[in-house]
Amino acid sequence: MAQAPKHLKIGVFLAGTGHHVASWRHPHAQTNGSMNLAYFQQLAKTAERGKLDMLFLADSLSISPDSHPNVLARFEPFTLLTALAAVTSKIGLAATASTTYSEPFHIARQFASLDHLSNGRAAWNVVTSSIESTALNFSGEKHPEHSLRYQRAEEFVEVVKGLWDSWEDDALIRHQESGVFFDPAKLHELQHHGEFFSVRGPLNVARPPQGHPVIIQAGSSEPGQHLAARTAEVIFTAQNNLPDAQAFYQSVKTKVVSYGRSPDEVSIMPGIFPILGDTEEAAEAKFQELQELILPSVGLKILSSYLGGFDLTPYPLDGPLPDIDIPETNAVKSRFELVLNLARREKLTIRQLYQYIAGSRGHHIFVGTPAQLASKMEEWVLQGGCDGFNLMPPLLPEGLDVFVDQVVPLLQQHGLFRTEYEGNTLREHLGLQRPANRYMSQQNVSI
Template sequence: MSRQLKLGAFLMATGHHVAAWRHPDVPANAGLDFAQYKHLARVAEAAKFDALFVADSIAAATGEIASHMARSDHFEPLTLLSALSAVTDHIGLIATATTTYNEPYHVARKFASLDHLSGGRAGWNLVTSDAAAEAQNFGRDEHLGHAERYSRAREFHHVVTGLWDSWEDDAFVRDKASGNYYDPAKQHVLDHVGEHFRVKGPLNVARSPQGHPVIVQAGSSETGRELAAQTAEVVFTAQTSLENAQAFYADLKGRLEPYGREPDSLKIMPGVFVVVGQTEADAQAKFEAFQDLVEPEVGVALLGRMLGNFDLSGYPLDGPLPQLPLTDSGQRSRQQLLSDLANREQLTLAQLGRRIAGGRGHYSLIGTPAQIADELQRWFENGAADGFNILVPHLPGGLEDFAQGVVPELQRRGLFRTEYTGTTLRENLGLARPENRFKKDDA
């Protein structure tokens, strides 16, 4: 079979547009409506998406402006995906869990459990927290700095994957006749002592169907790219043009060899904000209906958050983006991307806030199914992407539009599957099952 692209459905309660919850076609309480998520999962699975992707924040958005956003009440991702595993059969289930305000044993145990519950469909989006407000929910007055967050993340990954290898695949014999429940020779105690963590192990969950749940990352800074090259199997990234995406793709794939990795062992899936219409004018009208609901102060508050946790409320809406210091608490790659956009197009603060109200800096496609498929194909066939993480303005309508319009067009071109070919997320993504590190060392 010729190379085919991968698709993730990035679910965000009411949708990715910051004003989506105000639209008459969107259920405003979607963040805590399991029936809504069950419907979305089934739409995506029927369209043969590789995975559902759920982001997370472990601090509620607060304040006057935050009270105008639907960003403060939503399910904890692992709990949600565990429930969705019972009403789906094939689609992957990727949840975000931060390495900044979690412990490795908890994360290892939860994702191994999800992998068992789903029959091998779990993925962990390994992130360092970029929301400074999270620190005060975990006994800290200040957020961890950029360098410390990444140092902690690298060690965190090492511990989690080590715990996932606590047992060899056939360790649990469960032999009633002999009375042996597991083979002690196939149990491995991690006994990790490092800069950030002391973890004895072993994990109290058998090795999962995939060996390890799929490791996903979203860092695009220099430090983030190096961590991804060392540890990630899927990378989500924000790129604003084909040229930028090609440069990122080549750079990240080029970092793999020193870690003993092949280019195809890492799938790069840029985020794409998509609005689908029967005609280009219809799609544009759909998008403008959401844009008309954006309050300028809300757009600027979102912008400040995405730039790295800056309060921009004291700056004039019709003035330029102010000169900001390099963020130490947020996403440096996103700060650079949005600053470049503002300078390139000479946007005022309000205009830039309105500009990112839908895709938060991700590449935007507004048009017919054929037009959108043309652009996805161009990126896929020209060294910019192995697939895409799809963001839609509103749910469920935006995902239904993509599933019913764009997916059949991609399938018609032979660019996307018509049936699932594997039983696990790894198999559908074309990723190898990892060997147990302890068994390999003993060989």
């Protein structure tokens, strides 16, 4: 019997006016998108009409005047996702929340509450705060260094999962006649005493409908990959070509298995930045239209950040990159070399170079027709490059509309994507088991 073809997982990363750095200047952009609830509601409904697995919100805890317009002023993720839960009924709702400047009790509670309010659609993108200035908003003298942030993150996730198990699924009896509201044997204190946290519990929210909201991570560094392989159920990653994607896929799935998990327990979803047109030429023209909206001041600032802060303002935009020495000790040396080599190899002007770099900020750009994109997605999934994609439409709402109206039907025709949601929870969409309560399992073992 032929095996059913593998279904793609598709998420959409919602970001204000879209993921292109100049999207807000496009005539079709909703310029106040980042703070416009009706607009986000419309995006969420479109994504659900396309039967997408989930929508995703990034987050940050500090800004500077140079921050991208999408992040300068925006809604807080838990409140926005709850508002989007109210106008949808199936699509998963994923929020980024940092483990560096919050407490496990608060985060456990917010995701548990969101999972209840959305009937089992919450997911947590676990991150550490990598921007040093964030410490300045949290009374911190000094930002914790990378490996310490990861250790803290790992313990944080363990505490949160433990708190989600505070109440067994059938602990709340609410028996009026006897006056027994809950079964005390099914309410558990966590009594966690670790290196970073001491948390007694129990959590004051019933066990989430999904048992545990879905855990997402985006660690591409070696400690990040290990953390993800041990604890994540979805992995976001940036992969620019199929061989690299295959290598990453193989590396992570091998690590997943080495931690005693099934490879199917983790979906790997690279970001994709699709620019679609009815013809390749139309798509290319659309891309150029966006690229030309990048203000030189913005483009130069981003390019300069790739070149160790080298000041490019004195040089003509349409001339070549000047000679720049690569400092031996620079922390971003490999990225530095990559940019210099690219400029020389392709003989790019400064303007061309910043357009190339600033447009997608390193994400996988796809320029072509809906049919070409559907084929590419199929190729990547069938050839072991990924389990699905995290869409990063350069311009919203139009990039999502076109994807849902023109790419999804093709994927459905090829048998690669659902035509209707099979279940109600995000775990069901992703084919993930609902985790058993840790305390219940202990009881079963002891019987």
